[in-house]
Amino acid sequence: MKLKAPRKHTSYFYYIVALVVLILVVSAGGGLAIVYLRQQITLSAAKTKETETEITSLDRKIQHLDTRIAAVHHPDSLRRRAESLGLTLTQPAAKQVVRMEATASQRTWPAEADQPEPLMVSFDLALMDPSLAPVAKAAKNATATRTAKPASTTKPTNSTKSTKTASANKSKKNN
Amino acid sequence: MSKVFIAPWRLQVLTLGMVGCFCTVLWRLADLHIIDRETLAQKVEANRKTLEVRSARRGNLLDVRGNLLAATRPVIDVGVDPQSFNSKDLDKLPKLAKILGVPEATLTQTITRKSRAESDSAFNPEVSLLRWVKLAEKVDEPTYQQVLDLKIKGVYGNRRYERYYPGNSTAAHVLGYIGYVDEIRKVDGLEIKDTVLRPLMGVEQYMDFYLRGQDGWRESEHDGRRRELSQYRCEVAPTDGLDVELTLDLVIQSIAESEVHRLVQEYKPKGISIIVSRPSTGELLALANYPTFDPNEFWKSDLNSLRNRAVADVFEPGSTFKIVAIGGALNEGIVGPETIIDCGSTSVPYKGRQIRLPKDDHKIGQAPIREIVYKSSNRGAAQLGMLLGEDRLYKYAKAYGYGELSGYGPGGEVFGILHNPKNWDGLTISRMPMGHAISATPMQVHCAMASVANGGVLMMPQIVKRVVNKDGNTVVQFTPKIRRRVLSPATAALLAGMLREVVSPIGTAVRASIPGYECAGKTGTTQKIVDGKYSNTEHIATFTGFFPSSQPELAMTIIVDEPNLKGTGYGGVVAAPVFKNIGEQLIQYLAIRPPQVDSNSREAIAASDKHQKNVRP
Numbered sequence: 001m002k003l004k005a006p007r008k009h010t011s012y013f014y015y016i017v018a019l020v021v022l023i024l025v026v027s028a029g030g031g032l033a034i035v036y037l038r039q040q041i042t043l044s045a046a047k048t049k050e051t052e053t054e055i056t057s058l059d060r061k062i063q064h065l066d067t068r069i070a071a072v073h074h075p076d077s078l079r080r081r082a083e084s085l086g087l088t089l090t091q092p093a094a095k096q097v098v099r100m101e102a103t104a105s106q107r108t109w110p111a112e113a114d115q116p117e118p119l120m121v122s123f124d125l126a127l128m129d130p131s132l133a134p135v136a137k138a139a140k141n142a143t144a145t146r147t148a149k150p151a152s153t154t155k156p157t158n159s160t161k162s163t164k165t166a167s168a169n170k171s172k173k174n175n
Numbered sequence: 176m177s178k179v180f181i182a183p184w185r186l187q188v189l190t191l192g193m194v195g196c197f198c199t200v201l202w203r204l205a206d207l208h209i210i211d212r213e214t215l216a217q218k219v220e221a222n223r224k225t226l227e228v229r230s231a232r233r234g235n236l237l238d239v240r241g242n243l244l245a246a247t248r249p250v251i252d253v254g255v256d257p258q259s260f261n262s263k264d265l266d267k268l269p270k271l272a273k274i275l276g277v278p279e280a281t282l283t284q285t286i287t288r289k290s291r292a293e294s295d296s297a298f299n300p301e302v303s304l305l306r307w308v309k310l311a312e313k314v315d316e317p318t319y320q321q322v323l324d325l326k327i328k329g330v331y332g333n334r335r336y337e338r339y340y341p342g343n344s345t346a347a348h349v350l351g352y353i354g355y356v357d358e359i360r361k362v363d364g365l366e367i368k369d370t371v372l373r374p375l376m377g378v379e380q381y382m383d384f385y386l387r388g389q390d391g392w393r394e395s396e397h398d399g400r401r402r403e404l405s406q407y408r409c410e411v412a413p414t415d416g417l418d419v420e421l422t423l424d425l426v427i428q429s430i431a432e433s434e435v436h437r438l439v440q441e442y443k444p445k446g447i448s449i450i451v452s453r454p455s456t457g458e459l460l461a462l463a464n465y466p467t468f469d470p471n472e473f474w475k476s477d478l479n480s481l482r483n484r485a486v487a488d489v490f491e492p493g494s495t496f497k498i499v500a501i502g503g504a505l506n507e508g509i510v511g512p513e514t515i516i517d518c519g520s521t522s523v524p525y526k527g528r529q530i531r532l533p534k535d536d537h538k539i540g541q542a543p544i545r546e547i548v549y550k551s552s553n554r555g556a557a558q559l560g561m562l563l564g565e566d567r568l569y570k571y572a573k574a575y576g577y578g579e580l581s582g583y584g585p586g587g588e589v590f591g592i593l594h595n596p597k598n599w600d601g602l603t604i605s606r607m608p609m610g611h612a613i614s615a616t617p618m619q620v621h622c623a624m625a626s627v628a629n630g631g632v633l634m635m636p637q638i639v640k641r642v643v644n645k646d647g648n649t650v651v652q653f654t655p656k657i658r659r660r661v662l663s664p665a666t667a668a669l670l671a672g673m674l675r676e677v678v679s680p681i682g683t684a685v686r687a688s689i690p691g692y693e694c695a696g697k698t699g700t701t702q703k704i705v706d707g708k709y710s711n712t713e714h715i716a717t718f719t720g721f722f723p724s725s726q727p728e729l730a731m732t733i734i735v736d737e738p739n740l741k742g743t744g745y746g747g748v749v750a751a752p753v754f755k756n757i758g759e760q761l762i763q764y765l766a767i768r769p770p771q772v773d774s775n776s777r778e779a780i781a782a783s784d785k786h787q788k789n790v791r792p
Contacts, residue, residue: 045404048405060316063246063247063248067243071341073242075425076345091764092763094759094762
């Protein structure tokens with residue numbers, strides 16, 4: 001028995017049907033994808049807008065806070081606040097300030113005749129070599145110097161402790 | 176099956192009717208799409224699309240340490256739409272009144288009033304419905320949130336941005352302010368008047384180019400319910416203004432203003448100017464004036480208070496001008512510090528005629544130049560002016576910056592008066608060296624003294640340090656500018672040494688001395704001209720100086736106009752203590768170290784300190 005050859009038009013038919021179906025699927029899929037994309041774009045835009053609004057709102061709050069902080073930090077405002085709290089805050093007086101790099105030959109505070117000199121030695125030198133300044137001796141020397149000579153003519157002595165003690169005494173006095 | 180007979184005429188009528196209908200529809204379509212296309216399309220576009228201008232935020236003004244001096248902040252004007260207000264919310268009004276700080280009765284009355292009569296005559300009354308009535312203005316964000324939390328229908332706010340100066344009147348004359356001005360713009364040949372916000376004074380105006388930024392825009396579409404379709408947004412973001420950092424220091428400014436306040440309490444003067452600067456760079460650290468104003472509410476102050484007296488007012492500099500004649504004579508080598516001048520004679524010959532010399536407060540007799548300086552001898556200064564001659568005196572006055580703008584950027588500055596020698600009368604050569612026959616601004620007096628402190632180099636006063644962006648990066652750097660050399664370094668040092676004696680027990684300004692520091696300066700007590708005569712009761716007290724004199728860190732000028740006190744308001748009595756008070760605080764704040772001095776100077780300072788202690792009240 002001789003087999004019949006497949007009919008050509010039948011295979012073309014299925015081929016065309018398949019193509020049409022594919023085109024329809026792709027078109028429908030594409031259409032849906034476009035709709036989906038547009039929806040996502042809309043959602044993203046809405047979210048972006050929301051975020052932007054939030055950022056603007058936060059930016060406004062930051063600006064408001066910045067100005068409030070600036071007003072509160074203003075020296076006059078701080079002074080008023082200190083007064084309202086009953087704090088007796090004052091700037092340190094010149095004689096309360098000890099300058100670390102100062103040497104004995106430098107003048108670092110007002111030389112008032114009735115005030116002992118708080119700084120009598122180079123701080124850096126004294127700190128580097130504590131053996132130069134025996135505690136008790138230094139304090140004794142400082143007291144002796146104070147009673148013996150006026151401040152402006154006091155000669156420097158190599159004493160760390162004396163410096164610290166004198167500074168502390170002065171600070172107490174000033175406070 | 177039935178057959179329907181249709182008469183031919185009926186068919187024709189029906190056909191014609193249908194064709195007519197179609198033609199009408201076609202005509203309408205043509206009308207909409209072709210004839211009225213443009214107009215209608217514009218309407219549609221206008222309804223669908225919106226174009227919104229997005230305003231740029233104005234940059235901040237900062238001090239040298241980054242403290243905020245001026246900023247833009249959002250404020251809300253809260254109002255109500257009486258038509259939308261629901262009477263169910265009446266019980267929430269007490270809370271609203273409390274939040275807004277408005278009397279409850281006023282609030283209730285405002286909200287319940289729904290219309291307003293708009294008529295220019297009683298016979299023709301017109302009533303309009305109120306759609307928005309302001310309840311409170313300049314409400315801040317947290318307060319507005321509290322208002323919103325009440326959920327009162329019809330109560331809402333309109334947000335706007337305003338310029339805010341956290342320090343209120345601090346450095347008001349330097350910062351300036353922003354106000355509404357009328358501007359006319361032309362559109363299609365028509366003149367339209369707009370009321371717009373513009374900087375009107377100070378750094379706000381001077382640096383407006385950097386501060387204002389650039390507006391942006393946003394175009395978007397709306398749906399039928401006027402909801403924005405954000406996916407169609409198209410926008411150009413605004414470019415915010417840049418921040419401007421000034422050379423001013425908020426703390427120093429505050430210290431200067433505290434002293435102004437103290438002076439006002441003590442002497443009730445007409446006006447005060449205090450200038451603090453770094454002589455080496457010309458950077459202004461503080462500039463305070465009295466009377467002053469609050470830039471947040473500048474409209475409440477009179478015009479007199481808005482004027483920056485430090486650059487806009489002129490006065491006769493008095494003895495502070497003596498540094499011109501003395502510095503000039505020293506610089507020209509005509510005299511030395513020990514040259515003796517006869518200050519006892521009442522007149523001297525000059526160019527073939529006898530010139531009468533001005534009076535001295537205290538008789539001096541023959542004295543060296545340095546004594547003329549520390550005793551502020553008028554006769555000595557007059558003779559030094561004569562030794563210089565008209566042309567050289569004028570040249571030095573010009574060189575010190577008198578009679579010309581100092582270069583203070585924010586403007587409002589005046590030239591002062593310095594006449595050309597050809598216009599001088601016979602007495603000017605003897606009067607100008609003591610600061611008469613010349614008018615100067617406080618800034619000119621300050622710059623002249625700062626030039627001595629700066630080794631004889633006159634600097635331009637600098638108020639803006641740099642322009643920075645949001646990240647703090649420098650966009651524009653402003654550097655110190657030298658105007659000219661006035662004196663040689665040696666002469667400047669010599670003059671500074673002489674001026675140091677002014678602030679010593681033997682000088683006129685011992686009250687300016689700061690214990691432990693060498694200060695230099697010059698007092699001035701100017702008699703004001705009233706009705707064409709020098710008044711004996713109205714004075715301007717001046718002190719201008721610098722410290723430490725050997726390595727000047729700060730220059731300071733204090734001018735007090737008409738201080739009220741018993742006796743004469745001398746510069747050494749009224750203005751000099753201000754120098755000391757400010758200087759002492761700045762030593763701690765700026766950590767100014769005392770200069771290295773030799774033992775002789777140390778003893779001299781000690782003596783000065785001791786004397787200073789004795790003159791303390």
